[in-house]
Amino acid sequence: MAGLAFPLATKLIEKLGSITSEQICLAWGVKADLKKLQRTISIIKDVLLDAEQKQERNQQIRSWLRQLKDVFLDAEDLLDEFECEALRREVVETFHGTTGKVRRFFSRSNPIAFRFRVGNEIKEIRERLDELKSNKALFDSLTILPHRDGGDHHERPFVPASKVIGRESEKEEIVNLLMQQGDDDQSGNSNNKVSVIPIVGIGGLGKTTLAKWVYDDKRVVGHFELRMWASVPVDFELTRLTRLILGSALDTEISDKLTPDQLQRRLREALKDKKFLLVLDDVWKDDALKWSQLRDLLIEGAKSGSKILVTTRSTTVASIMGTVPANINLEFLSHNDSLSLFVECAFKEGHEKQYPSLFKMGEAIVRKCGGVPLAVKTLGSQLYSKTDEREWKLVRDSEIWELKQEDGHILPALRLSYTRLPPHLRQCLAYCSQLQKDRIGYASYALIGYWMAHGILDQSRAHGNMELEDIGELYFKDLWARSFFQNVIDCHTFYKFDMHDLIHDLVQSVAQDEYFTVKSAYTKDISENVRHLTFLEAGQNVSTMLQKLNKVQTVVADEIEIDESFLCTCFSRFKYLQVVALPGCSLQVLRISIGSQKHLRYLDLSYNEAITKLPNAICRLQSLQTLNLIGCVNLEEFPRDIRKLISLTSLWLTTKETSFTENGVGCLKSLRFLSIIECSNLTSLPRETSYLASLWTLWIYKCKQLDLGNVNYQGTPLRLQKLWIQGVPRMVALPEWLQGAANTLQILVIGCCENLEALPEWLASFTSLTKLIIGECPKLSSLSEGIRSLTSLRELVIENCPELEKIGPRFP
Template identity: 30%
Template sequence: MSLSSAIGAISTFNECVTFWQWARSAISSLHSQWSGSQEQELQGRVLQLESGLQVLRDTLPAMHDLINKAEWRSHDDAVAKLLPSLKDAVFDAEDLIDEFRWYEKKVQAEGNASQSPFIDFFDTVIQGSFNKLSVVQSRLNHLSVQLEKMELRGVAQRFDTLVRPETTSLLIETKIFGRDKELKQVLEFLNVPINLKRKRATSSVNASTSTSASNHVNSESGPPVLVIGGIGGVGKTTLAQLICSHQPVRSHFKKIIWICASDDFDVKRLTKKVIQSCTGKEAKTDNLDSLQHALSNHVSNKRLLIVLDDVWDDALKENGQCWKRFCAPFRSVQEGSAMLVTTRCSNVSEGVRTMEPVILEGLQDTIFWNFFKSCAFGSEGSNNDPELECIGRSILPKLKGSPLAAKTLGCILSMDLQASHWNFILESELWELKQKETDILPALRLSYMYLPYYLKRCFAFCAVYPKDYKFQKEHLAELWAVEGFVEPESGVPIQSIGCQYFEELVARSFFQKVSGGYVIHDLLHDMAQKVSEHDCFILRNKSDFDKVPPNVRHLLIHPVGDIDHSNLLSLCKYKKLRTLLCDEVFNEKKNPIMGSWCTELLHMRVMSCLYTKKLPDNIGNWKHLRYLQISGPFSLKIPSTFCWLYNLQILYARESKLQILARDFGKLIGLQKFETQKLTLNSENQLGPGIRLLKNLKFRGALEIANVGILSNHHAAEAELKNMIYLEELKLNIQNREVVEVLQPPISLKSLFLQNYGGSSLPSWFQPQNLPSLESLQIESCGGPESMSLNEIPAFLSLVDMTIKW
């Protein structure tokens, strides 16, 4: 069938409410091209496609939940094997749904009078049968059935005892390295005589700590709470066990109660455990009131040390009432009692502590080296193989002072005392090494496991950045939003929700605030790379190209070695790529690479490319693209196909000068934020739609609007330049006074250039109170104004540069 003779009929379509109504109307309007049975068949296929996509949309939430449950059972080899396939199938489904959103936006942008939407839809979807839908749905169904056979549907989202065994107060380690300072801090808090070197502490120390402790003990609030915090594997539990085994502590308190809280902070369960610890007998009743009264009686007027080991943020549920309910029976304890809480969650620390917490960092270098030697060689002795010791010292920095990391690597190294084995460990990434469930990365993975699913996706994405990368909250929130990781909330900007996500991860200690931004602890970064090993990858050298996962979704090119043209071209085989962050400089010889990417990598959502001098003509192929960052002090003419990026939300070209045809710019209906050094809107055909779009943007930078009398004052008014609070520079090359009058700039404007203005007087908004930040003023070739009152210019108090020509 030929469409060319029937295209004119499309212009007669009435505006349809939905994309699918539009598609059915398109087929009906071209009914002369088909027989009745052919038209009926096409309508049936459209209906089937619409129904199938809705089923797929309805399926996705259940699939996300299944991924979450599978991650809780990822220590099971069979589940771990299926998990990457399940994630990959879900990502494929998301891409498929997203592709249809592009068609919907194309109809919205092009309008019913356009031929383009139907041609694309007809050729790609209907004529091409578009069997991807059934393939994706079938794969999801198959994987779901496989996981159901493993009884995954009803799995409890709690830590398996295999990966998080219950702790006790008994000290497991035969020797403790370091921690004298922290031990002293805790003993001072407990008001216990400090005798670390078997010498009686001075009275001044005892006096100060006694006063400090007594200030926090009263019958209304219960015993004071000291938190021992730090990331997994840093030694929090070991320090708590050391305290409990310390003889002066045991003598000081009537009883020490140790409770392993772990990830299920159930008040009734924990109260029963405390009663059993006090009495040696299991509580029979399930009535919480009876349990709490019984516990209150058992602890009344006794000086107790209560240790809650491994508390997670579910202790703060119900707006903190859960924690208060648990603590209520302890109000009857004797003055001098105390509570220790160990946690890796900083929000737990803030929610339960009554004084400054003790935060454990990695062990100091000398102490850590001695501990590492004892793990790797079986002793601290210095008579070990000098070559191995040299390699060991090179391995040490990647462990960041973590005792559990030292144990993990020490165990792996001790299995083979050959230099070749030790060098292999040195050259390997920690996350690539196979580890037991009690080793460092599985221990850190518990922090990840306990995250809500929406935060898991956000944090795992961070593995695409190198270690020590300084994250900016707003920037990362933008990327999470465009990647589809942020769940919309009615009336709240989606990037604001992304910032909330970031703060939640900060509260859970996944990010650490440093000067200039936030960083992820190296060991947590290793853990992030482990949980996202099939999805994220960093390319540094040529050899890394052989290690890229086949279904990689997010890729960073961060060269420290030689990466050539052929290497970059080889990325075209990773068809499912969504994110490409390039630190590589693209010179003119490498321009064809980006063109090849636009042909082959058709699921791209985020593209960040440094020093690009040219955008390829086929950039319109990136139907999924939402975020584009280009940089370099160049003048870029945007190709006409750029207007096909209907999903584009954020465009950064901070150092570039862009020339955009306004008729194309107006089709970017998804664009929300746009920063450039200078934007020129030309007057070819339709300036109105382009300038009208400006009012919906967080446009930052310089804007130039030029026309030859085409722009109407109605369209100019729709731009609402006055509300563009981020606009810093404005150049108006417009003759019509009425148009210029309605293009009043915002009060934040710093630079104004008025050219070829034909009005008899300057616009009414040219007043100091309307432009209080104006620093630079240039008026050129403005023959219209009969007079200018230069006496008023000094009233522009910020003005430092003024030029008047012709």
């Protein structure tokens, strides 16, 4: 599906129409050409909605849209040159003065050379667009359709587990089986104390939703001493799965440095003499040997009555793993249940009676969904609060319903739900194809950082003083409300989420030409126009394969060994790189050539423990917005010119340093997010106050020597909205300088601060505080009496603070 042409055209027109004054100087001499380019794109854009609707049945239109999308992407790269060049000029003028300006005149990036180079590229793009527009037979067959922005941000209904519709009998059957005391085993093994109950059904029927509903049932919670949940890797890899189960049992992340024997020993200890419930969600692999090995590990020492609940699409998997007389086989929802679910998602409560014609069209839409809850929820959410009958008719009568639904293909209802998205959300969802299908617990901040890096977020939609991160969170919540994300967990300052396999298949089909996963060194058939690459393997053969590519914008390699030739190839071939994510890739040295990546906006080097320093060349990345150095435990110092990263908004760091150097991190005036993680030697925050002028979120985690009061910030006005302090034993009281955030702080999380004794009286003046979370503070003996004055407070959680007496009778 080439469904991204329209949003790309929209974004290009906006960019061409809003070149800043600094960039206008750079564009002098090519400005007329840019205006002509804008007019050409506008003419083409008018017919793109019609083309995108017709492409499913017309191969010629589909090919034309694909070519058009490639030209738009090249044009976007070209326009990005203006932004990068403007940032370079700003750095020169700020830090280098006259000498830098003179040197710059003789460089390749001086304004005259720049205008000559981009002028030729603009001309080439215009010629390519004119050629595509000149296809009269195709172009004249397309009509102008009204543009439906759909950019509302209404509060949409989230259908909670307590409102699962049509699965009540299956739920009761499972709960009854879970409550039985070990006499339901049909495996023939009288010593087997752990029963296995499979839930079986095709994708989208709600197996995981049903399992979660059962998992959270009060009867089940009270019956088991330990409950665990693990989303099973596709390959059923035993060590990885053991780590996931152990992490759920201990409610913590388990180090990948533990050996298989260590993992198994710790899991046995966690399960010993406990009656447990384990959910193994989404099992694909029908490998009896691996299952036997895992089962033997789980049952050793387990108490009778322990249960394992398995969700799977495969009856073969169910027959291998199950021990009960019959599987829980999920059927399609009945029409009445499907309609009830649709009404929950599409109408405000009770409003379906006010719109009988819409309700009638909803009945027809529901029939076409074929009893698949995921399809019903997704389309219902798309139509929520819309009362224009034309919108509903377009869904009911869409040609997409006529597409043949074959095994392994995308459900028509899901295709339709994508095409009905507003353009800005289509681009955001398409980028989710970069997320690995066999991973769980994605973080919203990382996804939003990717969106920012690729310029997907539309600042023109901002209200008031909203930053790009806020716009990204709005988009995330909108896609969540439309049922494209699932299992969303509020982690106080961000969200964790998953994507249903069928939604993942949908986004991959949407962006199949742009995104590619390199699964082995011998991967072939990579399109020359691919923009985003994920590597599951790297090495010399992969580097050779990459030689034919030059338009790549994203390189992601997660916890794989990469060699020097791989990085050399990436940095020399891909001049438009915007995202480079290399977490846990055993990097020892970062090449100086990274300084040439002027378009780079997102750089993730986390958990590369061998890195001791970064080249100063990294400070030439004036477009860089996010730098992640968490887990770089041997990083000894930061580059001396780090203050030149004038666009840096998010910094995640781990360092061996005892203090921040002058003119360093504290001088980053654009910083909105700062995360200081496991800095065991660090004694204080940056002494400069420059970075505080823009900082919205501060995370501090496991910093044993850190004294938060060891800085003179008192009286400094702050914009801080979210503060997370965990594992800071030297904190006896909240630092006095925090009073500067009295009017802005919304979320305060304090955990594992073993010497914190009391909350200050001045906390009562925090008029914006909505959430206060305190846990594992054994010496905390009192809360400020003024806490009752926190009129904005909506959530108060206090856990494992044994010395705390009471808050007061008037506080709920």
